[in-house]
Amino acid sequence: MIKNIISLLLLIVSVLLNFKHGWDTFNYKSNPESVKAMADLGITEAAVPFLGSLAIITGILLLFPRTFFYGNALNAVLITLIMTLAVRSENYKMALMEIPFLLMPLIMIWLKYPFKIN
Secondary structure, three states, rough: HHHHHHHHHHHHHHHHHHHHHHHHHHHHHHHHHHHHHHHOOOOOOOHHHHHHHHHHHHHHHHHHHHHHHHHHHHHHHHHHHHHHHHHOOOOOHHHHHHHHHHHHHHHHHHHHOOOOOO
């Protein structure tokens, strides 16, 4: 029971973060800090809609039991990509800040989907 509650809370947080990051990525021009951060990471303007779409798709995949694993795997890959780009640009603080966000999808995979009946 407690496992399902923790899994549900992580699911809600993860879905909301993915939707927020996806939305913010599409509206990055209104936030000068986002423009600077993406430029520092080497993300081109052409890649921005692709990354925003992936974030929203990831949030949607997390909502369904059949795609829960794939959504978490995609989420972990995207976070690892951000960490890799941060290390390449020598922004170690950003890479370290992403570690808890990388652990979240891995823990969610381990806990499994909260509403799945065995």
